[in-house]
Amino acid sequence: MVVPSTTPVVRQQTTPPQSSHAGGIPTVDLSAHGGRGALSRQVVRACAEHGFFRAVNHGVPPGPAARLDAAARTFFALAPRDKQRAGPPSPLGYGCRSIGFNGDAGELEYLLLHANNPAAVAHRARAIDAEEPSRFSNVVNEYVGAMRQLACEILDLLGEGLGLEDPRSFSKLITDTDSDSLLRINHYPTACNAHNLDHDSQCKMKSSVRTKTTSNGVKPSAGGRVGFGEHSDPQILSLLRANDVDGLQVLLNADGKEVWVQVPADQSAFFVNVGDLLQALTNGKLVSVRHRVIASSSRARLSTIYFAAPPLHARILALAETITANAPSQYRPFTWAEYKKTMYSLRLSHSRLNLFHID
Ligand code: GA4
Numbered sequence: 600m601v602v603p604s605t606t607p608v609v610r611q612q613t614t615p616p617q618s619s620h621a622g623g624i625p626t627v628d629l630s631a632h633g634g635r636g637a638l639s640r641q642v643v644r645a646c647a648e649h650g651f652f653r654a655v656n657h658g659v660p661p662g663p664a665a666r667l668d669a670a671a672r673t674f675f676a677l678a679p680r681d682k683q684r685a686g687p688p689s690p691l692g693y694g695c696r697s698i699g700f701n702g703d704a705g706e707l708e709y710l711l712l713h714a715n716n717p718a719a720v721a722h723r724a725r726a727i728d729a730e731e732p733s734r735f736s737n738v739v740n741e742y743v744g745a746m747r748q749l750a751c752e753i754l755d756l757l758g759e760g761l762g763l764e765d766p767r768s769f770s771k772l773i774t775d776t777d778s779d780s781l782l783r784i785n786h787y788p789t790a791c792n793a794h795n796l797d798h799d800s801q802c803k804m805k806s807s808v809r810t811k812t813t814s815n816g817v818k819p820s821a822g823g824r825v826g827f828g829e830h831s832d833p834q835i836l837s838l839l840r841a842n843d844v845d846g847l848q849v850l851l852n853a854d855g856k857e858v859w860v861q862v863p864a865d866q867s868a869f870f871v872n873v874g875d876l877l878q879a880l881t882n883g884k885l886v887s888v889r890h891r892v893i894a895s896s897s898r899a900r901l902s903t904i905y906f907a908a909p910p911l912h913a914r915i916l917a918l919a920e921t922i923t924a925n926a927p928s929q930y931r932p933f934t935w936a937e938y939k940k941t942m943y944s945l946r947l948s949h950s951r952l953n954l955f956h957i958d
Pocket residue numbers: 690698699700701703711781783830831832833834906942943945946947
C-alpha cells in the first residue's frame with residue numbers, strides 16, 4: 600500500500616498495483632491496454648480510495664488546451680482596469696483574490712465561465728476579448744467540448760466499474776442540454792507580480808494570504824501563499840490541467856490518517872477530482888477529495904478546471920445499486936439548485952455535504 604506523504608514517496612507494493620502511485624498520486628492510464636473491465640475497476644478504486652487520480656494517455660489532443668492557454672494569458676496580461684470589465688464574478692465572470700461571497704480570498708485572479716451555454720460565453724467574451732470576441736468564445740467552446748467528452752468517458756467507466764444497470768447514469772447528467780457545468784481559469788501570479796492585482800479599486804487586499812494550520816491539524820507548507828484554500832468541489836467531477844508549476848495539494852487518506860500530498864506538475868495529464876454530488880450519488884462509495892493550491896513565489900501557475908455538473912433541477916439521490924441493507928442511504932435527496940444555494944451561503948472550506956447527511 601502506498602503511503603502518500605507531504606514529501607512524495609514511492610513505497611514497494613506488497614500486492615500487484617491496480618494503478619500506479621507515482622509520487623503518492625494514483626495514476627490511471629486511460630488507454631485501456633489491460634482491457635476495459637480492468638480499467639473501470641482501476642478508476643473506481645482510485646475514486647473510492649482517494650477521490651482523485653492523474654489521468655494519462657487520455658486521448659485529448661493538445662490543440663484546444665494550447666489555444667485556451669494562449670487566450671487566457673493574453674487576457675490576464677491586460678491592465679487591471681480592462682480585466683475588471685469582465686467582472687465582478689456574480690458568480691461568473693472575472694474575479695481577483697476574492698472567492699465566493701463569504702470572505703474567502705486567495706492569491707489569484709480567475710475567469711469563471713459557463714461550460715454549457717455558448718450564448719452566455721459569447722456575451723462574456725465581449726468584455727474578455729473586445730477586439731474579436733468570437734476568437735475567445737470559440738476556444739472556450741472547443742475546449743469544453745473536449746472536456747465533456749473526457750468527463751463522460753471517465754463517468755461511464757465509473758458506471759461500469761460500479762456495476763450500474765445503466766452505466767451511463769452519471770454521464771447523462773452532464774450531457775443534458777441544461778447541464779450547469781462550469782469552466783474556471785486560474786492565474787496565480789508570482790509574489791513580485793501579485794501587486795499588479797491591486798491596481799483597481801475593486802481588487803484591494805493589502806496583505807497576501809498565508810497558510811494557517813488547517814482544521815484537520817495538518818501543518819501546511821511553511822510560509823506558503825494560499826492560492827486557493829482547502830475545499831472540495833461541489834459538482835460531479837472536475838478535470839484540472841495546469842502548466843508546469845507545482846502548487847496543487849490533495850488531502851489523501853493513508854492508513855486512516857489524512858495527509859496533504861503535493862501533486863507534481865504534469866502539463867500533459869488531467870487531474871480528476873470526485874465532487875460532492877458524485878459522493879452523494881454513490882452513497883459515499885466514491886469520495887469527494889479536499890484540495891488546495893499553495894502558490895509558488897517565483898513562477899506563475901495557470902490552471903484550467905472543467906466542473907461537470909447536472910442541470911439545476913436534477914434530483915440527486917443515491918443510485919439503487921449503491922444501497923444495501925448494510926449500507927442504507929446516507930444522504931437525503933436534494934436538487935443541484937438546492938445544493939448550490941447552500942454552497943454559496945457557506946465558506947469555501949465548509950464540509951457542506953454533511954448538512955445533507957441523514958443522522
Ligand atoms: C469550489 C469549486 C469551484 O471553483 C467553484 C467555487 C465557487 C466560486 O468560486 O464561486 C465557490 C466554491 C467552489 C465552493 C463554495 C462557494 C462557491 C466559492 C465559495 C466560497 C466555482 C464552485 O462551483 O464551488
